[in-house]
Structures are given as structure tokens and as C-alpha cells.
Amino acid sequence: MANKKIGTQSVKLSNPPSFISSATIVGPKEGKGPLKDYFDIILTDDTYGEKSWEKAECKMFQDSINLALKKVNLQINDIDYLLGGDLLNQIITASFAARQFNVPTLGLYGACSTMAEGLSLGAMLIDGEYADNVIITTSSHFSTAERQYRFPLEQGVQRPFTSQWTVTGSGSSILSSKGEGPYITHITIGKVIDLGIKDANNMGAAMAPAAADTIITHFNDTGFTIDDYDLIITGDMARVGRNILLDLLNKEGYNIDSKYKDCGIEIFDETQDVHSGGSGAGCSSVVLNSWLLSKIKNGVYNRVLFIATGALLSPTSSQQGESIPAIAHAVTICKNF
Amino acid sequence: MANKKIGTQSVKLSNPPSFISSATIVGPKEGKGPLKDYFDIILTDDTYGEKSWEKAECKMFQDSINLALKKVNLQINDIDYLLGGDLLNQIITASFAARQFNVPTLGLYGACSTMAEGLSLGAMLIDGEYADNVIITTSSHFSTAERQYRFPLEQGVQRPFTSQWTVTGSGSSILSSKGEGPYITHITIGKVIDLGIKDANNMGAAMAPAAADTIITHFNDTGFTIDDYDLIITGDMARVGRNILLDLLNKEGYNIDSKYKDCGIEIFDETQDVHSGGSGAGCSSVVLNSWLLSKIKNGVYNRVLFIATGALLSPTSSQQGESIPAIAHAVTICKNF
Numbered sequence: 323m324a325n326k327k328i329g330t331q332s333v334k335l336s337n338p339p340s341f342i343s344s345a346t347i348v349g350p351k352e353g354k355g356p357l358k359d360y361f362d363i364i365l366t367d368d369t370y371g372e373k374s375w376e377k378a379e380c381k382m383f384q385d386s387i388n389l390a391l392k393k394v395n396l397q398i399n400d401i402d403y404l405l406g407g408d409l410l411n412q413i414i415t416a417s418f419a420a421r422q423f424n425v426p427t428l429g430l431y432g433a434c435s436t437m438a439e440g441l442s443l444g445a446m447l448i449d450g451e452y453a454d455n456v457i458i459t460t461s462s463h464f465s466t467a468e469r470q471y472r473f474p475l476e477q478g479v480q481r482p483f484t485s486q487w488t489v490t491g492s493g494s495s496i497l498s499s500k501g502e503g504p505y506i507t508h509i510t511i512g513k514v515i516d517l518g519i520k521d522a523n524n525m526g527a528a529m530a531p532a533a534a535d536t537i538i539t540h541f542n543d544t545g546f547t548i549d550d551y552d553l554i555i556t557g558d559m560a561r562v563g564r565n566i567l568l569d570l571l572n573k574e575g576y577n578i579d580s581k582y583k584d585c586g587i588e589i590f591d592e593t594q595d596v597h598s599g600g601s602g603a604g605c606s607s608v609v610l611n612s613w614l615l616s617k618i619k620n621g622v623y624n625r626v627l628f629i630a631t632g633a634l635l636s637p638t639s640s641q642q643g644e645s646i647p648a649i650a651h652a653v654t655i656c657k658n659f
Numbered sequence: 660m661a662n663k664k665i666g667t668q669s670v671k672l673s674n675p676p677s678f679i680s681s682a683t684i685v686g687p688k689e690g691k692g693p694l695k696d697y698f699d700i701i702l703t704d705d706t707y708g709e710k711s712w713e714k715a716e717c718k719m720f721q722d723s724i725n726l727a728l729k730k731v732n733l734q735i736n737d738i739d740y741l742l743g744g745d746l747l748n749q750i751i752t753a754s755f756a757a758r759q760f761n762v763p764t765l766g767l768y769g770a771c772s773t774m775a776e777g778l779s780l781g782a783m784l785i786d787g788e789y790a791d792n793v794i795i796t797t798s799s800h801f802s803t804a805e806r807q808y809r810f811p812l813e814q815g816v817q818r819p820f821t822s823q824w825t826v827t828g829s830g831s832s833i834l835s836s837k838g839e840g841p842y843i844t845h846i847t848i849g850k851v852i853d854l855g856i857k858d859a860n861n862m863g864a865a866m867a868p869a870a871a872d873t874i875i876t877h878f879n880d881t882g883f884t885i886d887d888y889d890l891i892i893t894g895d896m897a898r899v900g901r902n903i904l905l906d907l908l909n910k911e912g913y914n915i916d917s918k919y920k921d922c923g924i925e926i927f928d929e930t931q932d933v934h935s936g937g938s939g940a941g942c943s944s945v946v947l948n949s950w951l952l953s954k955i956k957n958g959v960y961n962r963v964l965f966i967a968t969g970a971l972l973s974p975t976s977s978q979q980g981e982s983i984p985a986i987a988h989a990v991t992i993c994k995n996f
Contacts, residue, residue, distance in 0.1 A: 323788065323791060323836060324739065324785075324788050324789060324790050324791045324836070325788045326787070326788045326789050327739065327788075327789055327790065327791075331763045333789050373979075374979050376975060376976070376979060377979070402661065402664065403848060407768065409749075410973065410975070411748040411749070411973045411974070411975060412746075412748070412768065412770065412971060412972065412973035412976075413768045413971075414971070414972075414973045414975065414976045414981075417851055417971035417984050417986075418971075418976065418981065418984060420850075420851035420984070421851040421852065421853040421984040423850075423851075424850055425850060426668045426848035426849065426850055427848070427849070427850060427851050427986060428767075428769075428776060428780065428848065429767065429768040429769045429776070429971075429986075430765075430766065430767060430768065431744065431749065431750045431766040431767065431768040432765075432766045433749065439765060439766070443765065443780065446783070446784065446787060446789055447783065447787075448661075449787070450663070450783060450786070450787025450788070450789070451660065451661055451662045451663045451664075451787070452661060452663050452664055452670050452783055452787070453661050453664065454660060454661045454664075470975075499660060499661070511740065511763035511764070511765065512763065512764070513757075513760075513761060513762060513763055513764060514754055514757035514758040514760075514764050515758065516758040634749060634750075634751070634754035634755075634766075635749065635751070636747065636748045636749035636751045637748070638713060638747070638748060638751065638807075639713070639749075639751045639755065642710075642711050642713060642714070644751075644755065647754050647755060647757070647758040649754075649764060649766075
């Protein structure tokens with residue numbers, strides 16, 4: 323029986339896995355933002371010496387894996403599973419990067435929620451005794467995403483103020499059955515929610531209801547309250563989505579404002595002309611695997627709810643008049659438990 | 660510690676989950692093939708009354724879930740997780756279908772290997788006590804895949820003889836902690852393997868090395884031999900891939916010929932002009948969830964190794980001159996254990 327399930331959508335881990343390593347690589351613009359001192363590698367050129375942006379994104383993905391391994395003197399053979407994904411069609415970044423590594427690979431697609439999906443599955447694989455070490459890696463690249471989802475960059479299309487800026491970056495987490503924290507203790511897997519938003523330049527609005535649903539479900543399932551958390555941080559709501567999310571939660575009696583941050587707001591400052599804020603499967607990943615984990619290790623935040631949200635649209639679905647479904651998965655990350 | 664892991668890439672489940680329901684919907688062409696008597700629903704029109712093939716594929720995905728639930732009088736609230744995926748960019752079929760269901764959803768991308776990836780993760784979620792019931796659903800549609808990966812159908816491009824025909828269909832499996840079988844007892848998660856094949860019209864050749872690697876690893880990890888299996892069945896090697904796979908295995912000392920079938924060969928007969936055979940994320944799924952599970956329940960096959968393979972290319976990767984990475988995951992399905 324499902325003894326580790328609590329409530330309707332959540333899991334309490336019996337033997338919480340520990341983050342034992344993390345690594346991040348970001349692009350030049352992210353390297354000029356407020357979190358610049360926390361990233362491991364800042365590219366000076368977003369082609370990373372490659373012939374296409376897609377190949378550059380793949381190289382970032384590979385190098386964030388290599389760097390996370392190197393920091394703890396592990397070889398890829400020490401890793402039981404790679405769980406990863408990205409935003410490109412057929413997740414070519416993850417798949418093409420994985421061919422460089424001799425490791426069982428599970429491809430995920432949750433758009434910008436993929437880091438939380440991977441942490442959830444990876445943590446259950448360890449807690450359930452199927453793995454000792456797993457690596458979770460996601461990425462995104464402004465230039466690959468822009469030309470796939472929107473317009474050729476050369477066209478210079480003006481971006482509306484609700485639009486978000488896809489983060490160029492890749493982050494990796496290694497979770498282990500051994501380790502001294504931070505730990506993943508609880509997981510809430512989200513449902514796909516679509517309230518009818520059709521504007522692909524306003525993904526914050528599409529994702530806010532999914533984030534609100536997962537956060538409220540998490541509190542109901544686990545019995546945690548806002549007071550139990552030092553920080554509640556979403557992946558890439560950005561400024562437009564942030565306000566909608568806070569409104570939705572307030573209406574349901576949850577006032578999280580004083581505890582709330584968003585990775586997409588933290589990664590850029592307002593002078594960087596990113597409009598609503600950052601987004602992308604790499605956004606939550608590089609913020610988690612740099613600034614956030616270091617703040618948890620330092621004791622600035624002892625218990626954090628990390629919620630990554632994904633807008634599950636494609637150019638084809640938008641062209642066919644569909645609205646934008648979204649999903650959000652949440653994990654509880656603690657310094658101690 | 661990872662007590663349930665055996666060898667380098669495999670898992671032995673402690674409490675093997677049971678298939679308690681399965682359902683299949685296929686297109687008109689599949690409904691004229693050799694397995695026609697085993698499918699639940701055969702469409703007379705591959706638009707399924709929808710305005711686009713993408714919407715038709717989404718409707719098939721939804722209806723295969725609804726039908727699998729209905730067969731065992733379950734409601735969606737009885738399901739702990741939906742694990743699913745498809746071939747379309749950003750897996751819009753799975754995501755858009757999931758918004759109709761109030762269920763925690765984990766989006767997967769493994770191309771045509773997705774059914775085996777979902778069965779593997781779903782089985783571990785149950786065995787690990789995170790879920791009582793999970794549903795795994797995948798789909799593909801000839802007309803959505805053809806225009807996304809290759810050419811507009813209206814162009815009438817001639818297909819080379821090595822090419823495969825994407826199956827129009829969706830299959831769902833419900834796995835449960837209770838049930839009377841068939842059971843999933845072992846899992847082997849594959850690595851991404853790329854031996855340099857660049858011909859996107861010859862996916863069998865690209866996938867055969869991944870299938871061979873996973874099959875050999877499975878034998879090494881589990882201690883099973885060919886004699887332990889009544890059937891070894893791949894997802895969509897088709898005729899070209901079949902021969903390469905058998906050659907690769909023979910060179911390594913594994914002669915599986917007498918036990919071997921391929922879902923992509925079984926689903927169409929040679930008069931149906933599909934060239935090498937069937938393919939697609941729906942191919943292995945509809946064959947498993949109709950003919951194969953019924954033959955296991957009937958005792959025709961008592962122990963089966965089901966290996967679904969995926970070619971992890973995209974049109975963008977091919978246009979940029981990349982070769983085709985592939986992956987294969989395997990699960991052992993038994994009438995009893």
C-alpha cells in the first residue's frame with residue numbers, strides 16, 4: 323500500500339535524500355544579474371564556441387553535469403540515473419547531452435517545471451531504494467527558445483511587457499542516499515490546470531493558477547502552514563505571474579507575501595530590460611543550484627518550499643487556438659530534518 | 660541503500676505491481692491489420708471528428724484513459740499519478756489530455772520508448788509505496804507525426820523502403836499494488852546510445868544498438884537467460900531494425916531469433932504498404948495493451964521481456980547535421996511470479 327503518500331497529491335519521504343553537489347552555468351546576461359556571484363561558470367559568449375545555439379545549450383547541459391560530478395569527486399558510473407529535460411522539441415538538449423554519458427537516462431518534459439519534476443522522481447527513486455545517487459539536470463537558452471517558440475531573433479520583434487526572458491543556463495543537482503543536507507523531505511506532484519489564458523506572451527498568468535493549486539494542496543496534504551517555511555519560492559512566475567499568484571492565494575486565505583520570492587524575479591534586475599522577468603527550464607534550476615542551496619546550507623533559510631511551474635503550450639497548439647495548460651510541482655527542501 | 664537495484668541498470672521489484680486494466684484506440688489502418696480483433700476501439704476516420712489531427716490524437720489519449728478506467732470501474736480520483744507522453748513538440752497530446760483529468764501528472768519524453776519508461780517509473784512508484792494505482796498512457800498519430808517530423812502530407816513525398824509508418828493509436832495501462840497479474844517484476848533503464856546513423860528514414864538502424872545494449876545488460880543484471888523468456892518483444896524496430904538487432908545480439912552470443920517479435924512488425928501485414936513496419940510512441944503501447952497482455956493472461960506467454968526503443972532526434976537536430984541518439988528501456992512482464 324502507498325504508505326508514503328499523504329493527502330491527495332503528496333509524499334513524505336522515509337529517508338530524505340540529500341543534495342550532495344550542484345553546479346550551474348549561465349549566459350552573459352544572467353552573469354550580469356544580481357546572482358552573478360553564485361554561479362559556477364558565466365559564459366562570455368552565448369554560443370559557447372559552438373556552431374549553433376542548440377549545440378551551445380547541449381554543451382552547457384553536459385558541462386553542468388561534469389562540474390557537479392567533479393565537485394564531489396564522483397564519476398558518471400557512480401550515478402544510478404540521469405533525469406533531465408529542456409524546452410526544445412523532443413528535448414534534444416537532454417538527449418544529445420546524455421549520449422556523452424554512460425548512464426541510465428529518464429527523459430522528462432514538464433516545460434519550466436522540469437527541475438521540480440526531476441527532483442521529485444529522483445528523490446523517490448533514492449528513498450524507494452532503487453538508487454544511491456541520481457543527477458537531475460535541466461537547461462534553457464534564450465536564443466534556442468526564442469526562435470523555436472516565437473520569432474527568428476534577426477527579425478527583432480518587439481516584446482510585450484508581460485513577456486518573460488528565457489534564461490540561458492543549465493543547473494545540475496546530485497541527490498544521494500547519504501549526505502549532510504540540504505534534504506528533500508516532501509513532494510507534491512501537480513495536476514495540469516488550464517483556466518483559458520491564450521496569450522503566449524503572458525505565461526505568468528497561465529501558470530499562476532497551477533502554482534496556487536499546488537501550494538494550497540501542499541499545505542492541505544502535509545499539514546504544514548506558511549509559518550513552517552522560511553521561504554516559498556516559485557520557478558518563473560515573474561512579476562506579472564507573481565501578483566496573480568499572490569492574489570489567488572490571498573483569496574483562499576493564504577497570505578504568503580512576506581515569505582515569497584520567485585527565481586525569475588531574483589535572477590535579473592529591473593534595469594536588464596527583461597520585462598516581467600526570467601523564465602525557462604533553466605531558470606529555477608540555476609537559481610536553486612547556486613544561490614538557493616547556498617542560502618539553505620548557510621542557515622539563512624532552514625525550510626524552503628520550491629515550486630517550479632511549467633506552461634505546457636507549443637507553437638502548434640497556440641496556432642490551433644488552444645489555451646495554455648500549466649502544471650506546478652513542489653518539493654520541501656530543509657537544512658535539517 | 661539501493662537494495663532493489665541489481666547489476667548496473669536494473670531493478671528487481673519487491674512487490675511487483677499488477678496490470679489491472681488496459682485500453683487501446685487505433686486508427687483505420689491499424690484496424691485493418693493482423694491485430695484488429697484485439698483493439699477496443701477502431702476509428703473509421705483518423706480525425707476522430709476533430710478539427711485537426713493534433714486534437715484527434717489528444718482525444719484518443721483521453722479516451723484510452725477513460726476506457727481503461729471504465730473497464731475496472733475506477734474513477735480518475737482512484738489514480739495516484741498519470742505518467743504519459745507522445746511524440747509531438749512539448750508533448751502537447753499528453754499535456755492537453757491531462758487537463759481534462761484531475762490527477763497528478765508526470766510528463767515523460769522518450770520518443771517511442773515512452774511506454775516502457777512510464778511502466779518502469781509507474782511500477783517503482785507503486786512498489787516504493789508512493790502510489791496504489793497509476794495510469795501510463797502514450798500515443799502517436801501518423802498525420803501529426805508526419806507533418807511535424809517530415810513533410811506536409813499534401814506534398815505526397817515518396818517514402819524510402821527503410822522508413823516506418825507511425826502508428827495512429829493510444830494505449831493505456833493501469834498498474835496497481837493489488838491485482839492478479841500480469842505483473843511487472845524487473846526493470847532495465849537504458850542509456851542513450853548513438854553510433855552515428857544520420858538517416859532519419861532509417862530509425863530501426865539508429866535504435867538497434869540501444870535495444871541490443873539494454874537486452875544484454877538486462878541478462879547480465881538479472882541473471883535471466885533467453886530460456887527464461889517465452890517472448891522477447893521490441894517496440895518498433897520494424898523489419899530493417901529487427902535484422903540489425905538480431906545480428907548485433909548474435910555477435911555477442913545471444914541468439915534470440917526463435918523467441919523474438921517486434922510490435923512494429925506485428926501490427927501491420929506486408930500488404931499494407933508500410934515499408935519497414937510500424938513505429939511511434941503509440942505502436943508498442945497499443946500492441947502491449949491489446950494483443951500482448953491478453954496472450955500473457957491466457958498463458959500463451961508466461962514471461963515476456965518488453966523493450967520499447969526511442970529515436971531521440973528532432974527535425975532541428977537533423978538539419979544541424981547531427982546523428983540520431985537512441986534509447987531502450989525494458990520491463991519483465993509475467994503471468995505469475
